[in-house]
Amino acid sequence: MTERFDAVIVGAGHNGLAAAATLAKAGQRVVVLEAAAQVGGASVTREFAEGYVVSAGAQWLYQLQPAVKKALGIDPPLAAGRLDTLVLAEGGGEPVRYSAARAEGVGEADRRAYAVWAKRMRRFSRLLWRWLNRVPPRPGGESRDSRRLLRMAVGTRLLGKRDMREFLRLIGANVYDDVHECFASEALRAGLCLDAVLGSHAGPRSPNTVMTSLYRRGGDADPLALPAGGMGAVANAMLKAARDTGADVRTGSRVGRIVVANGRVTGVELAGGDTIASYTVLSNADPKRTVFDLVGARNFEAGFVRRAANIRAAGNAAKLHLALDGLPDVPGLDTGDLGQRLLIAPSPDAVERAFNPAKYGEFSAEPVMDVSIPSVHDETLAPEGSHVLSAIVQYAPYALNGGWSNAAKERFLETCLVTLERYLPGLRARIVEGELLTPVDLEREFGMTGGHWHHAELAPDQFLFTRPAVGAERYGTPLDGLWLCGAGAHPGGGVTGAAGYNAARSIIDRDAGR
Template structure:
């Protein structure tokens, strides 16, 4: 241990998990330095100006998983976290101008679904309630350190026992159903219950958003549980817009961290983790500057952390094999638009535009979009999640203007013919062409366009493979298996080096869980 180090911990990367981890460590009285390669903090949770006066969340755009414990512990509200829209409705658009509205207003939702299927309207609340019960059983484990299965401690065994109890407490019927659905595909999950394509499409879309899975890929149903486990400002499963865009969330996190004494340095890219005889002793910046620390915490994805920052020189071959085979090719792209006015939503009417808009008219539509991506092409007919945050937050745009934020499934990291550089704009055009069927006047309103592909994510945000979750959220890469078996406890083969990013349990989404869990493990080791 490097006792002379000025810092108790150096955190590599000021993504939201890095900031959360730093804040918790500093709150416990430790001296923490956060090093960010970019010009500003936030990682993938940032806002950017895409046209003079037009600000939009560059990557992630909806807040629905940020853990309430993190918000409270770090006093984020005091540091500026505010929601411009606390509970977004979901509006699924259909090409014929029809639409389906899902919101927290029970009757409105029921009426809307009834137009497609009375039976589905009857069934949705039960379906959601069951999902919520499952999510409730699993929710505490988002904040738990995954146990080791052998050579473990009593604490590890206790986590497993708790998991067993949580599942058993669901009761026999629910437990059986949970054990059945945990590995199935979302298409089966929704097709068993519902009959209307549009409702099935909405539910299936949420199961694949951000991942490289189709609704017919087994394991995709689990992602619905994962989403249901999220909370937004105390509302379970609710979707919200942060005021000022996603960058405001990380700004609040940074402010909170600083208030606890965290030092944040931007434009300070780390080149290497300094290691002496299998123990991390600090970091070396690309500038050559060496910073010593008792502990090094990496918010970078596992591949980047181990293969670039640590380097195979310090690792065992079998471990490196595992890291290289983490499935982490991204398939989600983002298109951000600056608009001179609100687009016409066809039959849905402008009053609906403040919802989360979905282009996912059926399970097969999404599956076909996925099929294209399997072979290295972006979807001919992509599925999309669209928000117009400026409707809730006028501070983002000049008077009369709007910004539109579009999440596009699927745009695979590896394109079959050539790199993204040659296809980025064609892809942007393609997305707009698809949208034209739903918003006929959209293209005439565009002042500026920003396309963020997985390739851009890798380059600009240093996420290997451009995967939003730093690794696919899929059963064989979750919990004890995330990022690789035997190292799911935020510790790494290198002593005093920890992971705190989405590549570790419980994965991505602006949740802060990985950062908080990592901080807990680090402090536990310190106290030993």
């Protein structure tokens, strides 16, 4: 007999779970189907060497939206919170250090400028996230949409003349120019540049990188933290929330296809051949995979297929995981420092130069990195006295010329290790085992097209009103019954919970006839 649910959610990434919990809480009968043995998608903790576990996808918690936390009643336990970001100096030595409010290790003028800058960015980020936490209104839509648009416009105007002008200017500006305008410290500029382009196919000189920077700051989200037990803890908290509200979450349950009959979605077919019926299917998978693999292009109208095919989703970020038999002894950095967020970004130009090759299908000769050694705060991650290092490494284009062969991976790994050694001297000698996940590996492991952590490039043309593509910008798609609820949907990627939560709310609104 075919099971029937009010809603089926394909994929138990954190967004899928957030959607499940939200729908179940509203009284819907929900099932979440996850192919992997564990939930979480790219918000996951797993072993990569014997005794060593790591957050295999996302490695920091900093964007989880307070509204989502509150609605779902989750508050993942932290191993460490309020972490600083350190921009490492070559060969060790005093790093530049900044948090959400303060910068240190820079001149007095920069300190003052940073305080002002950070405050401004926070204001603007909160404004942006006010929009991002809502279902985007339709321009030219019903009066309810017009009212929402008007509210957005008025909200911007209420910033006051000066702020509004600055916001409207900055939203299109590039971070490179902005940090040069504001700061003298090359390291501070570089760190902020890297922040803005992490996970993107962009360099600091690409226009609109101030916008991605505002996105990254997460509005009202809590400051940078490490969940206890890795990012899997966030997923587990969401899993608990989902199950507590009655959602049925099944792992090891791979969806083969989303079933379409008579022009609408009628359920899903599992890889084993069983079908589960539902007139509402939410896909936590990325948009391209959803359209082309799970549903099939022929079930959509051709114009939408073209738009889906044009979604840019080629990742540039690789993940590097190292098992260490101890911490390196880096001049100028104590153990506490090593537990902070460590950036390898020599200068804004170096970040830009690292990006250049990615445009031509080559990896960076001198990659830039966002490094975490979570075991400093969390003993559960490595054997006693040992440590794990996790790093986001850019740029490693998904479509590498010649492909990501073993030899190419070896070459890039070596490049990464050489770079790391320059900024964390003594590290190499500590390495017991290592793992490099290129975007191709990330695609395989997490099922996300292009290995892109945002599921679809977070560029302005795929942002706000048009994410991921015209026709699917408000979670619903042109195919009746099919919804998107993953990072590829509004507002975007990162462990925010917003996409899943908003998608579920859209469905609840629809069902309530709102």
